[in-house]
Amino acid sequence: MRILIATDAWHPQVNGVVRTLTSLSRAAAGLGADITFLTPEGFSSFGVPTYPGLRLAVTRAGEIARRIEAAAPDAIHIATEGTIGWAVRRYCLRHGLPFTTSYTTRFPEYVSVRTGIPDAVGYWVMRRFHDAAAMTMVATNSLRQDLASRGFKKLGFWTRGVDTQLFNPDAPVALDLPRPVFMTVGRVAVEKNLEAFLSLDLPGSKVVIGNGPQKAELERRFPTAHFLGEKTGKDLTAHMAAADVFVFPSLTDTFGVVQLESLACGTPVAAFPVTGPLDVIADHPIGAIDWDLRAACLKALTMSRETCRAFALDRSWENSARQFIGNLAVLQPSRVVRPTPVLAGQSAVRG
Structure with a gap:
């Protein structure tokens, strides 16, 4: 097809x-x-x-x-x-x-x-x-x-x-930060509601991975948080695997694939009880959802990393x-779009 x-x-x-x-x-x-x-x-x-x-x-x-x-x-x-x-x-x-x-x-x-x-x-x-x-x-x-x-x-x-081969707990990066490490990953923009996470009174360290239009403002307002910029591939995986809790503060995402990526790295999730977290986390012991995001973060610390990984392995x-x-x-029935002749010197763009 x-x-x-x-x-x-x-x-x-x-x-x-x-x-x-x-x-x-x-x-x-x-x-x-x-x-x-x-x-x-x-x-x-x-x-x-x-x-x-x-x-x-x-x-x-x-x-x-x-x-x-x-x-x-x-x-x-x-x-x-x-x-x-x-x-x-x-x-x-x-x-x-x-x-x-x-x-x-x-x-x-x-x-x-x-x-x-x-x-x-x-x-x-x-x-x-x-x-x-x-x-x-x-x-x-x-x-x-x-x-x-x-x-x-x-x-x-x-x-x-989730790609459970790329996202895995096997080689976490060495983060020289006070534990526990609460981490969020994604676009640093107002609709991601990062302020709700960064303003929490939490032990240890807060880490933000990603770039976006709100990054400079949030760096000024929350100088104790660690903004590490954009990470991709194995570098991203290594950082997610090094976190103790993945914090997903968005109120507007329709799913949040990054939740599954975090779980595949063995990192439990803390989030608000909204579309996405409600469906992914639900009542599984792989994270915590609560309108009190601080409480969710602290509860997620108690979750088994092995259980998180096992959950992700079933989501291929x-x-x-x-x-x-x-x-x-x-x-169906199939409505095939027939190609029109391509003139000499032109090529079909498959971008």
């Missing part, structure tokens, strides 16, 4: 959407599915207002059409609601092609935090985007219930996985990929 996934989030961005799609592609290949990505690569871009470090593509309808037709997909999935997502949605509707979408980011809340625009406006836009899809995939039951209550239709499940990307591919059955 040839699958085209349209996404505004792509390398060199470091976030959950990019990690999810990259891992999905690798796992899907082992199941006989060939995934091509239509990304911002090759397009000019502009910085998002209030977040210039995040850029969106300036799409061209002709180039969007050429990339889709060159891929000749059996199924089309739109992963994000940015300019790439809207352009591919427009192409599919114009040509009568069914497609699926996924709801991975609570953009209404993000926009509201940054601009003051009411959530209701954002959710109206999101409903309009996703209601045209044959299915909108969500990662958790609590998110499905929330979106259904807001009028979203045709909701299906697509859970997440292969199972996630199999579920994703199965969801594409809603597009």
Whole structure:
């Protein structure tokens, strides 16, 4: 099966959407599915207002059409609601092609935090985007219930996985810091609610891994915290494995793949009882969820690192990929997009 996934989030961005799609592609290949990505690569871009470090593509309808037709997909999935997502949605509707979408980011809340625009406006836009899809995939039951209550239709499940070979507890970095070490990893931005973590009265050390527009401000306000910048690959794994507790203070993530990555490193999670942590942690003895985040952090210290690792081992990307591919059955019978002739000197872009 040839699958085209349209996404505004792509390398060199470091976030959950990019990690999810990259891992999905690798796992899907082992199941006989060939995934091509239509990304911002090759397009000019502009910085998002209030977040210039995040850029969106300036799409061209002709180039969007050429990339889709060159891929000749059996199924089309739109992963994000940015300019790439809207352009591919427009192409599919114009040509009568069914497609699926996924709801991975609570953009209404993000926009509201940054601009003051009411959530209701954002959710109206999101409903309009996703209601045209044959299915909108969500990662958790609590998110499905929330979106259904807001009028979203045709909701299906697509859970997440973790690369337990990359993320493992075997080689933690030597952190020369007072113990215990409470660590958070991700984009350093206002919507991640890092202030809730950094303002806690906790023993030991607080560590922040990641970059973003709020980093300089938080470094000034919380001089005793340790901001280590962006980490990737084995370096990231080594740091996560060195933490005593992984703190996930976000109130707006729809899942939080980084929770599974932390657990795969043997590090228990402390979080608020919101979508994502409620579904991942639930009542498993692998972390603590509480509106009192300090209490959750201290309780998580008592959790077994071996139990955390064992929990992650059951959440493979292969199972996630199999579920994703199965969801594409809603597009059957297949509507293959036939390629248009490519002129001499041109090439099909698989960016």
